[in-house]
């Protein structure tokens with residue numbers, strides 16, 4: 001019998017999700033940054049996402065509690081950004097060892113509440129249990145106008161490939177302090193013809209092939225054009241992960257003026273074209289690497 005280390009994370013999720021049933025209320029099932037289901041009103045759909053952070057995997061025992069809480073909320077917000085959706089309500093599951101100081105847990109909630117408030121997300125409940133290490137799970141619901149969510153699967157050959165911000169070296173601090181691009185994504189959708197989008201959590205080398213595979217297209221990445229964080233190599237930009245930037249594809253007719261509109265509205269938003277999508281048969285590169293929870 002194969003182990004998780006042998007099959008890896010993506011194949012495991014494929015095996016799990018292949019057996020799940022769907023129905024007409026499920027508008028977008030497993031495989032994207034969030035799920036989308038039919039909402040209570042005709043004009044909007046409901047967007048759902050859950051995400052976990054684990055001590056020793058996503059943060060260390062000496063990470064400041066408010067930063068752990070902040071990260072737990074920010075990661076889910078980043079997935080809402082990736083769908084161009086608006087997050088609204090959150091449930092929090094807390095697992096902690098019995099010896100944890102109460103103050104540490106209250107610190108987590110301060111960090112979570114602060115970022116949630118900034119995005120007008122209300123924490124409306126949760127669940128508490130004990131375990132061997134600290135684990136924080138945030139599940140969020142939100143909304144998107146009907147048919148206006150952006151998936152990973154509609155990119156076409158010829159589309160341009162863009163990334164926000166700079167990549168690499170997130171372990172130096174950005175993985176705890178990044179700014180979720182929820183509002184910026186709304187601006188992108190307004191001014192550009194986006195065809196696909198995802199947030200970069202496992203490294204461009206892992207996430208770009210995922211987006212291309214979901215869209216059934218190939219890719220051509222121009223390594224020299226990848227915006228790299230100070231002190232980082234292109235290899236780090238490709239493989240480190242936890243950039244929480246947006247990777248998106250847009251019409252080949254995208255103009256500099258359209259990009260400028262978003263960069264003017266959000267002066268901290270940097271947009272860079274790093275390649276294009278190709279017909280599957282024309283792909284010559286094959287990116288390998290990035291983060292896998294099981295295969296090291």
Ligand SMILES: Nc1ncnc2c1ncn2[C@@H]1O[C@H](COP(=O)(O)OP(=O)(O)OP(=O)(O)O)[C@@H](O)[C@H]1O
Pocket residue numbers: 013016017029030031032033034035051079199201202
């Ligand atoms: N245990 C699971 N059961 C069912 N679906 C899952 C499970 N784990 C992951 N998925 C689905 O697989 C897809 C990829 O999951 P993953 O958590 O890697 O999301 P991501 O957006 O790629 O990463 P991140 O959450 O770090 O941004 C998602 O659509 C998710 O809902």
Ligand SMILES: Cc1ncc(C[n+]2csc(CCOP(=O)(O)O)c2C)c(N)n1
Pocket residue numbers: 052056057058059060171175201202240241242291293
């Ligand atoms: C202590 C510690 N060790 C390593 C890392 C780096 N790291 C952890 S998970 C992950 C990928 C994204 O996770 P997921 O796939 O769960 O979204 C990365 C790059 C860290 N932040 N803290």
Ligand SMILES: [Mg+2]
Pocket residue numbers: 033078079082198199200201
């Ligand atoms: Mg994601």
